[in-house]
Amino acid sequence: xxxxxxxxxxxxxxxxxxxxxxxAVLALPLLAPKNGYARLASIGPVNTMIEIPPAAPGQxxxxxxxxxxxxxxxxxxxxxxxxxxxxxxxxxxxxxxLYTPEGENxxxxxxxxxxxxxxxxxxxxxxxxxxxxxxxxxxxxDNVIVVNAPVGEGIALLRLPxxxxxxxxxxERALRATSCSPHTKSG
Amino acid sequence: MRSLAYFVGTxxxxxxxxxxxxxxxxxxxxxxxTTKVGPWSGWVSEGNPNADHYTKAHVARSGRLPLxxxxxxxxxxxxxxAGAALSSDCEYLIVGAPINARWWSLAVYDAxxxxxxxxxxxxxFNSEEMLRHADGTFRVNLSxxxxxxxxxxxxxxxxxxxxxxxxxGPRETDASGIGLVAGDRLxxxxxxSCE
Numbered sequence: 001x002x003x004x005x006x007x008x009x010x011x012x013x014x015x016x017x018x019x020x021x022x023x024a025v026l027a028l029p030l031l032a033p034k035n036g037y038a039r040l041a042s043i044g045p046v047n048t049m050i051e052i053p054p055a056a057p058g059q060x061x062x063x064x065x066x067x068x069x070x071x072x073x074x075x076x077x078x079x080x081x082x083x084x085x086x087x088x089x090x091x092x093x094x095x096x097x098l099y100t101p102e103g104e105n106x107x108x109x110x111x112x113x114x115x116x117x118x119x120x121x122x123x124x125x126x127x128x129x130x131x132x133x134x135x136x137x138x139x140x141x142d143n144v145i146v147v148n149a150p151v152g153e154g155i156a157l158l159r160l161p162x163x164x165x166x167x168x169x170x171x172e173r174a175l176r177a178t179s180c181s182p183h184t185k186s187g
Numbered sequence: 188m189r190s191l192a193y194f195v196g197t198x199x200x201x202x203x204x205x206x207x208x209x210x211x212x213x214x215x216x217x218x219x220x221t222t223k224v225g226p227w228s229g230w231v232s233e234g235n236p237n238a239d240h241y242t243k244a245h246v247a248r249s250g251r252l253p254l255x256x257x258x259x260x261x262x263x264x265x266x267x268x269a270g271a272a273l274s275s276d277c278e279y280l281i282v283g284a285p286i287n288a289r290w291w292s293l294a295v296y297d298a299x300x301x302x303x304x305x306x307x308x309x310x311x312f313n314s315e316e317m318l319r320h321a322d323g324t325f326r327v328n329l330s331x332x333x334x335x336x337x338x339x340x341x342x343x344x345x346x347x348x349x350x351x352x353x354x355x356g357p358r359e360t361d362a363s364g365i366g367l368v369a370g371d372r373l374x375x376x377x378x379x380s381c382e
Binding site: 025164 | 243
């Protein structure tokens with residue numbers, strides 16, 4: 001008895017299709033050079049807060065950017081130590097989200113949940129301890145959040161949704177008052 | 188000779204099936220990755236570090252940096268509620284119910300996620316600026332021609348349209364903290380007329 005040929009080819013075709021499917025799904029993130037991270041990373045230097053121009057026709061860094069949100073970002077590089085992100089929580093709508101280069105949102109915090117007017121986010125690599133970061137100064141510890149990043153380089157993306165039709169100018173001012181810089185050891 | 192032709196044919200069919208199914212499940216989603224309600228679909232694990240490979244590939248391809256579903260939910264519609272592709276040649280009435288969230292916004296894009304130029308520089312309506320009725324419902328006129336109430340211009344070019352609803356800080360969550368937007372809260376998209 002031999003297996004009937006059409007059946008064999010169909011079985012072979014399905015197995016092959018399944019394998020190709022799996023390879024395509026796994027390879028695609030690596031073959032997508034213009035993911036969100038790459039689009040932002042090409043704009044400017046690391047460890048600096050960079051304001052993203054408001055989304056407008058033909059002027060969008062990422063697809064599907066919200067026209068009624070103001071964005072700023074900091075590409076952090078932890079090779080030389082932790083990075084400090086400072087923001088005044090002017091609005092409960094403020095959202096700070098940290099991403100890996102693969103676009104994984106590994107940490108987020110919303111203005112509404114902060115219950116403080118100013119926030120210091122220390123982004124440290126897994127092997128950088130809080131003591132090394134020098135953030136144990138007691139007078140400021142209430143405002144300090146230490147986030148351990150699973151990556152040595154990533155992006156902190158700040159979003160400020162507009163609270164009304166004429167609030168863009170305030171949102172832009174609030175984002176301009178944020179900062180991002182290498183965290184220097186303090187006494 | 189004949190068996191070689193069979194092999195090549197089988198391989199080509201497998202290639203089309205494998206890549207095609209991968210493309211579809213990454214681009215449009217599947218019940219494994221997305222929730223679909225009427226014309227709207229949303230990726231449950233977008234941005235999540237523990238997301239499945241389909242969702243990760245989708246996010247990489249999209250060029251976006253989405254928030255995880257505990258902070259925001261995103262819904263995309265490429266068709267009207269009857270299933271016909273959204274087109275700038277047509278005029279639509281979008282009828283929405285109140286959404287229980289800190290902030291939300293409904294925006295229109297071209298098929299590539301680009302904002303559409305229009306004289307009034309209006310690209311979206313958010314929870315703060317939408318004109319609403321006393322019961323919290325709203326109506327948006329998606330049209331290339333100026334319309335009363337909430338007019339979302341669809342531009343002068345003939346093209347397909349994409350509606351995008353982002354919901355920040357949804358107040359209803361499931362046990363694992365994923366923001367919930369009930370299906371009946373997602374706007375109905377009704378086609379009025381076409382040119």
